[in-house]
Amino acid sequence: MKEKLRNLFSSLSRSVKSGKTAFDKMGTNQEGDNKQSQIFKQVRFENPVKSVGMKLFLMFFISILLFVLVVGMVSYQLSKGVIKEKVSVGSQQTITQAGKKLDFVFQTLEDTTLQIMLDKEIQDLLAAVPNIKSGSYESLESSRKITDKLNVFLFANKNIKSLQLYETGGKLINMVGNSTSLSGANVSGEAWFKQTMENNGKASWLDTKEKGYSGGTASSFAIGRVLKNTTTSNNSGILLIEFGTEVLVNEIGAINLGPESEVGITNATNKYIATANNANLEKAAKIQLTKEELALAPGTSGSFENADRRMVAYYKTKISGWNLVAHMPVSSLVKDADKIFNFTLIIALVASLIATLIGLFVARSIGRPLVLLRNLMQQGAKGNLTVRANYQSQDEIGQLGKSFDVMMQQITGLVQQTRLSAQLVLETAGELTNSSKTTAIAAREIATATDEISNGAAGLATESERGNELTQHIGARMKKVIEANLEMGTSAADVQSSSEQGTRYMSELISKTNLTEEMIRSMVEKVDNLKESTRSIRKILDMLNNMTKQTNILSLNATIEAARAGAAGKGFMVVADEIRKLADQSRQSIDIVGQITETIQKEIDETVKVLSNATPIFQEQIQSVKEADTIFKQVTTHMSGFIEQLSTVSDSISTLDQSQIVLSDAMTNVSAVAEQSLATSEEVASLSSEQLSISDGLVKLSDQLEHLSNSLKDTLSKFEVE
Structure with missing residues (x-):
């Protein structure tokens, strides 16, 4: 079967090559317009698979061949199954x-x-x-x-x-x-x-x-x-x-x-x-x-x-x-079914030839006009507006060619009209440039003089304004200093009172901390005693557990003896069974108590560990409290001297506040005169600057218009309209 498939694909490849040769001959014999043929020959396919014609050819070829092979193989498999059955x-x-x-x-x-x-x-x-x-x-x-x-x-x-x-x-x-x-x-x-x-x-x-x-x-x-x-x-x-x-x-x-x-x-x-x-x-x-x-x-x-x-x-x-x-x-x-397979291969070969001819015909009738139209568009993109498709067919490709011809004709008219308009704009731009340059020179001289006057007035106004602001700023600062001085005195008195109270509290805290340390030590000793007690309880529980085991063994022996006694030992057997049950219950209870004791033992160990870790911390706390008490005493001493110096500073600040009020009134008058002079100068400078800006903008626009006119002229010169 593999050999037959290889022969089939060899025949298909030969048929594709023969169909391509026929297609080339058909294209050579039916060339019409010499100019269009030259354009068509100038273009080479970099990847033939990407062309529409080749895609259509492959679609026809693969679909027909695949359909024939699928139908033949299905028939072959079905016939094999029926024959075997x-x-x-x-x-x-x-x-x-x-x-x-x-x-x-x-x-x-x-x-x-x-x-x-x-x-x-x-x-x-x-x-x-x-x-x-x-x-x-x-x-x-x-x-x-x-x-x-x-x-x-x-x-x-x-x-x-x-x-x-x-x-x-x-x-x-x-x-x-x-x-x-x-x-x-x-x-x-x-x-x-x-x-x-x-x-x-x-x-x-x-x-x-x-x-x-x-x-x-x-x-x-x-x-x-x-x-x-x-x-x-x-x-x-x-x-x-x-x-x-x-x-x-x-x-x-x-x-x-x-x-x-x-x-x-x-x-x-x-x-x-x-x-x-x-x-x-x-x-x-x-x-x-x-x-x-x-x-x-x-x-x-x-x-x-x-x-x-x-x-x-x-x-x-x-x-x-x-x-x-x-x-x-x-x-x-299934030997007879192989005839169906061989017939399928023959039909597939015939179908491949038919698909090749149909695909090549469709590829030529659709792909060739599209390639020619694409080449014409490439020529038009390069600036050649004289190209025309001149398609005579009435199908979609013919309509596309006619639309291309109309588009190129309209673009040609637009380029010619634009070329005339660009020439007129270029002449007008030259005249406008000369006039705007003259106006700009005069406006620049006026603006220079006005700027010098405005700069002098602005400097005076700035300095006076700055002096007024500094005076007001000093006054505001003086008020804040006076307020801060009063608040500082009050705060100093409060700090002195708080430090004295803190000293008393620290003394009490030291005594309470010492008492707490003694209580923790006592607690550690009691916990150690409790730990020893739990160990004693564990020993007692072990002894009770052994007793329950012995009781269980005794009850088992009693049961055996009662069984040996026969009917006379049945009552004793019941008693022995009850004793065994009580021994089991006792053992379960002892196990529960043992688990609880274990839990208590673990909690006691953790408590001892926590108390042992807390003792150094309490000692450090006592030392820190003593140091804080010393600091509070030093703060109280220093705050007494600070309050005396603060009273002297308050008197000096009151004298300085009176002098600042007189200076502020004088700077206010100077600032008012400087602001009035600056406003007049700025108005004149603004008008001059505006006129200079307009003149400069006019010159730039004239230059830009001239540049665009030249650029448009150069661009239009690339198009060939005749």
């Missing part, structure tokens, strides 16, 4: 019919053993064998009669290879047929003998042996049966009938499920009973049935596909319990 059903029916025929053959062979068992003369002869002395005339006569009787059955059925009669102990009585002499042999240890004895009168189907059961050279299978006396129902002997495997080979040879099919008969262990190749007898079968399939009821058939891609059909015979198994490769079954 039909063949599976037919094979199962054939194997079932062959199995039923095989059951008929098996039933015929089994009936032979039943006839021998029911033969009255044979029963009488076998019944007399134990009473006849070995080697006597009666023994020889009995053996002859048995031989004659067995020969009747041997000659009646040509499929029988040998007939053998054994005593129930395994000693040979008589044998007829194609076999070696087994006189004096004892077969009681043979597996087939044990199997026959276990079936106790039922026919035992014995697997094929490559050299038979009687020491011959040909393969055979056998049927064993315990012969019972119909009068006494006693076991009178063991019958073993050998059949040549040709009986089975002839039957399975008539089964033909198709080419490369194989048929065989297997036993319950998946070993060959009969097959076309005798070398495989007693060996593992090529097809191994599962345990579930081997355990099916006799007369059941089925089919499946195994991992080796072989279709398997089987039938479990009703008489022997053997399995008739046939198998064949699935590839031979």
Whole structure:
């Protein structure tokens, strides 16, 4: 299949190349306008896949080819499935019919053993064998009669290879047929003998042996049966009938499920009973049935596909319990379906050629006009406004070409009109530039003189304003200083009072801290004592726990003794059981108390740890309190001297405040005169600056207008309109 697919893709590639050659020739023969053809030839495709024509070609080609391949492959797979299903059903029916025929053959062979068992003369002869002395005339006569009787059955059925009669102990009585002499042999240890004895009168189907059961050279299978006396129902002997495997080979040879099919008969262990190749007898079968399939009821058939891609059909015979198994490769079954696959490949090849021609036609009819129009637009973008498409078709591409021609014509008219307007604007801009430069020179001289006057007035006003602000600022600061001085005096008195009160509080805090330290030390000692008490409690609980264990043992012993006493000890047994329950409850209670004691012990340890950590902290606190008391005493001493100096500063600040009021009035008058002069100067300077700014702006606008006019002229010169 892979080789066929490679051939298909080779043919497709050749068809694509031939279609491209035809497309190139078609384009060369149908060139119209020389100018447009030259433009078309100037453009090269950097990536052909990006072109619209190539995309349309690939869409047509891939969609048609994919559709044909998908439909063909689906048809191929469906036909394979249908063929396999039909063949599976037919094979199962054939194997079932062959199995039923095989059951008929098996039933015929089994009936032979039943006839021998029911033969009255044979029963009488076998019944007399134990009473006849070995080697006597009666023994020889009995053996002859048995031989004659067995020969009747041997000659009646040509499929029988040998007939053998054994005593129930395994000693040979008589044998007829194609076999070696087994006189004096004892077969009681043979597996087939044990199997026959276990079936106790039922026919035992014995697997094929490559050299038979009687020491011959040909393969055979056998049927064993315990012969019972119909009068006494006693076991009178063991019958073993050998059949040549040709009986089975002839039957399975008539089964033909198709080419490369194989048929065989297997036993319950998946070993060959009969097959076309005798070398495989007693060996593992090529097809191994599962345990579930081997355990099916006799007369059941089925089919499946195994991992080796072989279709398997089987039938479990009703008489022997053997399995008739046939198998064949699935590839031979679906051989006819390959015709559909080959036909699919041919259709795919034809479809690829058709898709190539259609795709190339569509690509040329759509892609070529679009490429030409794109090239014309590129020429127009470079400044050539004389290009025209001149399309005559009435489809969308033709309408697009006509719209392109109208657009280029309108752009040409617009460029011509803009070129004339740009020339007029350039002349007007030159005249405006000369006038604006003259006006700007005069305005600049006036603005310079006005600025000098305004700067002088502004300096005077600034200095006077600054002096007035400084005077007012000094007055405000003086008021704040006076207020701060008064607040400082009040605060100093409060600080002195608070420091004295803090000194008293610190003395009390020192005494209380010392008392707290002593209490913590006492608490640590008591906690240590409590810790010792909990340890004592633990010892008592351990002792009680041991007592409960002893009590439990005593109650168990009492129960045992009460049980020994029997009915007299039942009451004592109840008492002992109650004691055991009380001991269990006591043990549970002791465990709970032990857990609580453990918890208390842990809490005490944590308390001791916390108190031990707190003791150094309390000592540091006492030291800090003593140092704070010393600081409060020093603050009280220094605050007394500070209050005396603060009174002297308050008198000096009052004198300075009176002088500042007089200076503030004088600076206010100077500032008013300076502000009036500055306002007049600024008004004149503003008018001059505004006139100068307008003149400069006019000059810039004139220069800009001239520059734009030249730029527009240069830009329009790039367009070719004639």
